[in-house]
Amino acid sequence: MVLNFTAKALDSAGKCQFHDLIHEILLDAGWLLTTYNLKRGERARLNCFEASQISMAEMAAAAVAVQLVAPPLGEVVGFGLHESKSYFSKKIESSRQLDERYRELNQALKWLLAHEKDYDREVLRQKEKDTSNTYTLWKNKVSEIAAEVGSLINKYERDRIPKMYIWKRSNMSEKMATKLKEILQLCNDPPRDFLVDKLPEPVLKELDVPRIMGYQTLQGALEEILALLKNHRVKKIGVCGTKGVGKTTIVRNLNNNEEVAKMFDIVIFIRVPANQADHELQQRIADRLMLKRECNIDRDEVARRVQTELEKKKYLLILDEVVDDINLIRLGIPNNDNGSKVVIATEFLLVCKLNRVQRRVNVKQLSLDEAWKMFREIVSDVIDFPGIQPIARLICNKCSCLPLLINKIASSFKLKESAGSWQAGLDDLKPWPQLENQGLKELYSCLKFCYDQLKDEKKQRCFLYTSLYPADSKVYTDYLVECWTAHGFLGDVNAMTKYKKVRNRGTDVLEHLINVSLLEKGEQMIYVKMNDCIRQLALHISSEYPECSFYVESEESEDPSRLETWQHARWVSMIGRKMDCLPTNQDCSMLQTLLLQKNSELAIIPEAFFDNMSTLLVLDLHGTKVKQLPSSLSKLTSLKALYLNDCVLLTMLPSAIEKLKHLEVLDIRGTGVNFIPSYIGWLINLRCLRIPYITGGNRSRDQGYIDHDVISKLDRLEELIIEVKSYEQWCIDAESVLMQVASLENLTTFRCCFSSSEILGKFLEGSKSWRDEKQFTSFHFFVKCESSKHPKILESFEYKLTNYVKYCNGEHKDDLAINEILPRTDAFELICHKDINNLSDFVGTSSLNRIRGFWIERCNKMSAVVAGDQVADANGITSENGSLLPNLEQLYLDNLLHLKFVFRGPLHPGSFSKLHTLTIQNCPMLRRIFFKVAVEDFPELHKLIVRDCSGIEELIFCQEVTERERCVLPKMEMLILDNLSKLRSICPNNNLEWPSLERLNILKCPQLKSLPFSITNARYLKTFTGEQKWRNNLEWTEVEVQERFESLFLAST
16 A cells, blocks of 8 residues: 555656656665565465565655655746756755765865964964954854864764665755865965064063062052043153162053053053163164064154054053153154153153153152061061071161162072071171172162263262261251352352352252252252262262261261271261260361261360361351350361351350351351351351341450441351341341341342331342342341241242242331332232231232232231232232232132132233132131132132131132133142031032042031032042041932042041
């Protein structure tokens, strides 16, 4: 029955013009049909076994019918007869070719994979190259096809499809044919130029970089740099500090910093050796950018390529060990406005200036605790062996708190394991410039190079002389220049030479020594410092020159009273050594400088102490307990500078002082000496005189008779400071003394108290020196002020202001003389004026044009500091276009009880155009600081501090603004509001921009419920400080703003 069905199916197929095709099919399945035909008439005679075989044949025939007939019939529906026959022929042919195609495909895959391995080998060989995107796509396609072919081959080998399954075999055969074609295409069309130049890595990590975590000095410097990298106004940053202080370690950590990697598209770290030419530096930058080197290419072309590579990138360029000016534009470094930065690390302050860095990070020496910690970490466990730690501390103290010295010296001790060997090492330890160590030789060579670069022998002597003062101590610059001058390092001072000119020369030398990092600049350059490392270098160099022979007492020095200690020394320094006695009978015939200051137990100077010191030029007894000076003082016939200041027990000067004909500088401030003994008049070469005024009255000659006329005899005097201690008596004597001062024709610097503005007016009228503005260049005048302590306003500046006036308890009738000196004044303190309502009432506002610092305090009739509609000139004539205080940088308003306005009315263009800091405190009537008409006039305001103003309700009154007016305080970085009990609003307009605000401190402002800041208008805010309870009650309009500000918040303590 089954065979009949099969035959009918095949017969039916034959009737459909498929006879030839069916014939072939029957041949392939012939054994079934033949068996069927042979057995058809004999089935009855078949045994059971044969019958079962026939039955199985029937089943197989049925399967063949299904496999061979049903699928093609389904697929050929709609085909013509010719097409259908061709289709079946192809299927049969594909089925027959399956095994051959399997073999071909297998072989082709091997060829393809071999091709891939060849490419991979070339990629590995040329590691400096990168693969092209085309090659990446080709490899991906190879991997994809290899996986598909592998799966197909596995299926073939697993299934082993019998030949009777023509349809399955043909399908697999066709898939193999398709994959074979794809493989051949990949083999015949490989990627060309598959290796291309590599793109530069965003960051090339420095290897073996010392960790700085745990060393706040180093970590703090790094954090300061990171903060500046986020400051959108700063493009160029200097990292400055002496050799060995850790600058390179800091910038290497900066290069490897993960936060930096996220901030910039590329970080370029380059060391710049001292002898490297600009084109070599340029090529190293080009190499870092993976730019191809070519022969015969000029610098300009390299610069263009560097610029093209970087102009669309946000880059960080770190240049280490820079010793000179670098023209970045010439190198091809573009001045991008996309946040790109340049960091220049150098040991020379001058290099920072030459390269015009906008901010400088000064890297200081480690603290003593940090130095000890670093020393311990290097030496490791051996430091805890018995008896070693006390010796180790002494050794560490010799390392000048410099990481480089600590590393080198500690490393040389780490293999010593007994206290004896450590002690022997300490005993043999020389000053570091003499140590035979490669790292220290490098340090010495570098610092010696700085010294040699001074070239001028006198500058070198100035540097070496400064090493007489303790390491890291404050050496006041005026005093130091005077000592240099006494030794002739700055040229001769004679009748034709102005001391001012020599002092200016000394200031120039100081600035140069600071710029080349041999000295450290103190506040406003009032003082300088020399660190211990540089000092050891200077002392070592001094020891090689007989004319600079010295005796400097240190902790390890022997008893200074021993005769041999001072022999042959030209410079002797025993500063702050707690000496109570001095040596006698010494041969000090070569001695030129003797520094004994700050020996608080030194009370007696032997009578013959100065007998053999005829060559002495500088004698400093400042801060000792000396009660009187010996008569042998008269033997100091070469002495040029004598410092007795703060010898509080010294009440008189000996008459022997009149023998010091060459004396140029005398300082007796802070002593009990009453003004000027008459014999001071014999000091005809005196150029600088600093004296106290205690009480008046006459004394005997032995007591030092006071003669006011003595001042007029000092006709070469250029610098005079009178320190008033007895103000009441001074009010009696002031006019007489000041008229004598007015007679001096060479005066350049004068600091004194004027008991009334009338006396000031007489002095100005009678002073020949004052009338010469080019000559009289420095003054501190205290008018009607009982105290002449160091001015507050001067302390707030980073640089030194020379001309200062403090005016107290004034009235309108007193203001005329003040009006005369203000045009030449840099800083002005106006205290307790009784009449003025605003500055226009006080003086012509044009008189204030030079003022840089202004302090106004307790002027209780003042209702407005400035009224823009009342600007007047010196003659009181109102000006319509006069700018107010155009050079003012700092303004302080304190205790102005009736002040209602700071700035009232429209301000003329240029007014307050340089104002940097505004501080207001204790002004209870003040309601607002800025109005819209005024707030736009402060383009340079960086700091606004408002404290203890109980009436302030609003900081800025500014409701409707145009797009152009939104950025009202473009450079304000710091806003501090403290104890403003009625403050409800900083500004009612939340659309204002605060593009530079970084620090926000708000304390004791309970009524302030919301802030006008958002994520976008104060995007650079870094710290937000206030009380925790107040912050919890703040109202926020957006969750994102609240989350950001809370992340910056620091609770006040």
